Structure formats: structure tokens, C-alpha cells
Amino acid sequence: MMKAQENIETDICIVGAGPVGLFAVFEAGLLKMRCHLVDALPQVGGQLSEIYPHKPIYDIPGYPRILGQELVDKLVEQINPFRPGFTLGERVEAMEKKEDGSLLLMTNEGTAIHARVLVIAGGLGCFEPRKPAVDGLAEFEGKGVTYMVRNPEALRDRNIVLAGGGDSALDWTIFLADIAAKVTLVHRGDTFRGSPDSAAKVFGLAKAGKIDLLLHSNVMKLHGEGHLRELSVLTGQQPQITIPADHFIPLFGLTPKLGPIAEWGLDICQSAIPVEPSDYATSIERIYAIGDINAYPGKLKLILCGFHEAALAMQSAFKYVFPEEKLSFKYTTVYGINAF
Amino acid sequence: MITIVIIGRDGYREQLEVPININLSLMEVLRAAGYPVPGTCGGIALCATCAVDVLSGNENLSPALDQELDMLDTLPESNGDTRLACQIRLGPALDGMVIRLNGSA
Numbered sequence: 423m424m425k426a427q428e429n430i431e432t433d434i435c436i437v438g439a440g441p442v443g444l445f446a447v448f449e450a451g452l453l454k455m456r457c458h459l460v461d462a463l464p465q466v467g468g469q470l471s472e473i474y475p476h477k478p479i480y481d482i483p484g485y486p487r488i489l490g491q492e493l494v495d496k497l498v499e500q501i502n503p504f505r506p507g508f509t510l511g512e513r514v515e516a517m518e519k520k521e522d523g524s525l526l527l528m529t530n531e532g533t534a535i536h537a538r539v540l541v542i543a544g545g546l547g548c549f550e551p552r553k554p555a556v557d558g559l560a561e562f563e564g565k566g567v568t569y570m571v572r573n574p575e576a577l578r579d580r581n582i583v584l585a586g587g588g589d590s591a592l593d594w595t596i597f598l599a600d601i602a603a604k605v606t607l608v609h610r611g612d613t614f615r616g617s618p619d620s621a622a623k624v625f626g627l628a629k630a631g632k633i634d635l636l637l638h639s640n641v642m643k644l645h646g647e648g649h650l651r652e653l654s655v656l657t658g659q660q661p662q663i664t665i666p667a668d669h670f671i672p673l674f675g676l677t678p679k680l681g682p683i684a685e686w687g688l689d690i691c692q693s694a695i696p697v698e699p700s701d702y703a704t705s706i707e708r709i710y711a712i713g714d715i716n717a718y719p720g721k722l723k724l725i726l727c728g729f730h731e732a733a734l735a736m737q738s739a740f741k742y743v744f745p746e747e748k749l750s751f752k753y754t755t756v757y758g759i760n761a762f
Numbered sequence: 763m764i765t766i767v768i769i770g771r772d773g774y775r776e777q778l779e780v781p782i783n784i785n786l787s788l789m790e791v792l793r794a795a796g797y798p799v800p801g802t803c804g805g806i807a808l809c810a811t812c813a814v815d816v817l818s819g820n821e822n823l824s825p826a827l828d829q830e831l832d833m834l835d836t837l838p839e840s841n842g843d844t845r846l847a848c849q850i851r852l853g854p855a856l857d858g859m860v861i862r863l864n865g866s867a
Binding site: 473474546547552553554555585586587588610615616640672674675677678692693714723 | 800802803804806808809810811831832833835836837838839840841
């Protein structure tokens with residue numbers, strides 16, 4: 423369901439609320455520029471919070487050892503005086519350049535963010551479903567092929583083929599066994615590393631004839647006219663068999679992809695955004711890319727380098743936010759932090 | 763120097779010479795040598811864009827740890843010989859190994 427539309431006005435919109443995006447708020451705040459952060463994850467911190475909150479980091483200057491989540495908490499404390507806005511759990515889908523040069527961003531939930539400068543601090547990008555090499559897969563996307571189960575009722579009394587060997591493949595096989603006309607699980611191996619309980623249930627269902635379990639098997643080709651109708655499966659060295667399928671749901675985990683950012687007309691090179699090494703400006707004026715997502719000669723994917731990039735990018739962005747003013751460089755030790 | 767034989771996705775076969783004391787992962791070396799190995803996640807067994815099939819020399823590798831096994835388990839195209847190159851540290855024992863680029867992701 424769409425939520426009520428929200429319109430946000432800000433100086434700088436930062437896409438990605440990882441450590442580098444967070445610190446950019448601080449560097450912008452020193453120059454009196456207001457920031458709004460957007461992240462597809464429901465919490466701030468990016469990889470640090472999502473992937474290694476309890477892992478120690480050893481290369482943050484001044485901290486011989488700090489845990490991922492501790493660093494995030496300290497960054498949030500550090501940027502608090504500059505009162506950033508947050509849109510979390512939403513993904514920026516579209517970017518539009520206005521006549522005056524400013525930028526309008528739109529999220530998948532309909533939030534509109536109007537900013538003078540865009541900073542892409544997207545890290546690895548978004549996590550999207552990993553797609554197997556199956557003939558016809560793209561052709562039937564949305565016409566029987568889905569990478570997640572959104573509405574199980576739509577699958578009632580249909581022929582469902584799932585592929586994969588992880589927990590989600592097991593769990594959905596068990597769940598759909600009661601709903602679908604027929605469930606077939608295709609797995610390239612013969613063991614499951616997922617929860618032993620779920621694996622035992624799936625083997626039990628197969629033994630009882632409630633599902634079909636095809637081990638040492640791969641889905642090779644999809645067939646149908648307009649909508650998926652059947653698919654070919656290769657089991658071991660046997661000739662391929664064809665089974666009826668109204669829906670094919672490959673569940674092979676998630677992999678980081680650049681996502682919609684790739685469609686905005688920026689130069690992209692090997693899933694990274696090439697930037698000017700002097701201020702991390704991209705090929706589009708008023709758009710900067712900092713942290714793991716950018717590329718320039720000598721680039722190191724370190725949090726420490728991302729912090730440096732944030733500082734330089736914000737100094738460069740000043741001219742777009744305050745075109746009439748002269749940028750003067752100030753030390754926090756001399757001038758302190760002037761909170762908003 | 764150690765030599766690694768690399769078989770590409772479209773079947774080409776090349777030898778890559780690597781200094782013995784380089785102390786990098788196989789992913790970093792492949793990427794630096796210009797092979798189509800993105801290593802998107804930077805070597806934390808998260809994206810599997812560095813997956814390789816080890817055709818020869820598997821016995822000289824240290825066994826995969828849980829995080830790598832979990833990731834290998836989710837890949838559509840992986841078999842008992844598939845490893846994540848980012849989890850393989852180069853050393854003298856790897857001399858002569860033969861790998862095929864998998865790149866399931």
C-alpha cells in the first residue's frame with residue numbers, strides 16, 4: 423500500500439546512510455548546508471549495522487578498535503547537531519534534473535525529495551535477487567517468474583516450481599505445499615545446509631507424495647506463450663523432463679547491484695561510478711559519489727577514505743547551495759560546531 | 763612466482779604468474795589482472811561475484827568456513843569444487859592450480 427506522499431526540501435540529499443553518508447552530514451553542517459538521508463534499509467549504518475555490527479574495525483583513526491555498531495552510534499551522535507532528515511526503508515527510484523539545476527528524487531514509496539545537490543554514498547548498492555542462468559528467464563519475468571513470494575494467495579491451486587537449496591527455498595516449499603495444486607522443488611545438490619528441521623520436513627513431504635523433490639537437478643528452459651506454462655529440468659545425465667509450471671520461483675539469495683542509480687545517465691564502470699579525484703564529482707553536475715560506490719585512480723574501499731571524500735565533496739558542493747557566498751575554510755577547534 | 767591456470771567463461775585458457783609473497787586473496791589478484799571478477803563486496807563472502815570452480819589443486823586449499831559455505835549454498839551454479847576466490851589466500855601450495863571462472867552472481 424502506498425503511504426501518503428511526502429515532499430521534502432533540502433540542500434543536500436544523501437543516498438545511502440552508511441558511515442560515509444552519515445559523516446557527509448557533519449561536513450555539510452560545518453558549511454551550514456542541510457541534509458536529508460535516504461536508505462533502502464530500515465536503519466542507518468549501511469553495511470556496518472546490517473552485516474558486521476559486532477565485528478571490530480581496526481583502521482579508524484583514533485580508535486585502536488571499535489565495533490561496527492559503535493562507530494555508527496558515534497557518527498549519529500556526531501551529526502545530531504545538524505538535525506538531518508531521514509527516509510529509511512525506501513529506495514530512490516528516479517532522478518530528475520530541474521531547469522534551475524536542482525534535483526528531484528523519487529522513492530519507491532512516493533516520497534519526493536527536492537535538493538540542490540545529490541550525494542550518492544550507496545556503498546555496494548541495493549541487494550537484489552540473484553538470477554540463475556535459465557533459458558527464457560527474463561522473458562517470463564512478471565509472467566510466471568518471480569524472485570520472491572509477495573502474495574501466496576495468488577499461488578493457490580496453481581503448479582509451482584521452486585529452485586534453490588537455502589532456507590527460503592525450504593520454507594516456501596513447506597508453506598506452499600498446503601496451498602498450491604502442486605509444488606516441485608528443484609535443487610542442484612542432494613543436501614540442504616539450511617535449518618535441519620526444515621530440511622527434514624521437506625524430505626518428509628516428498629516421501630508422503632505431497633511435493634515433488636528433484637535433487638541433482640537444474641531448471642534449464644522455460645516455455646509458454648505470453649505466460650509461463652511448463653519448464654524443462656535436467657536431472658543428472660538423464661534426458662530433460664518437462665513439467666507443468668504456472669509459476670517459477672528461483673530463490674538463490676541476494677546479491678548487491680547498483681540498482682536504479684544505473685539508469686540515471688551517470689557514467690558507470692564495472693558497477694562503480696567514476697568521479698573526479700579532486701572533489702568526487704560525477705559526470706553530472708551537482709551529483710557527487712563518495713565511499714565504496716565511486717572509482718578513481720588509486721581508490722581504496724576504506725571507511726577512512728570515504729570520510730575524506732565526504733569532506734572534499736561537501737566543500738565543492740558549497741558553490742551550488744550558496745552561489746553568492748565565498749567559501750572560507752574553518753577549523754572546528756577554532757569555531758566549534760554551530761548547531762542548526 | 764607461482765602459476766595459476768585460468769579458464770574463462772567462454773573457454774579461453776591462460777596462465778597467470780603471481781609473486782609468491784603477495785599476501786592477497788585470489789579475488790584481488792584476478793581483479794588486478796583484469797579478469798571479469800567484480801568482487802563487489804570487497805572480499806567478505808557476500809556477493810559471490812568472485813566464485814570459481816577449482817578444477818585442480820583443491821586438496822591444497824584450506825577448507826571453506828561457514829560464511830563461505832552458506833554463500834556457496836545459495837548459488838545457482840555451484841558444485842563441490844566451487845569456491846569464493848576472495849576466501850582463498852595465495853601461497854606456495856597453490857602453485858599449478860587450475861580454476862574456471864564461475865561468476866554465478
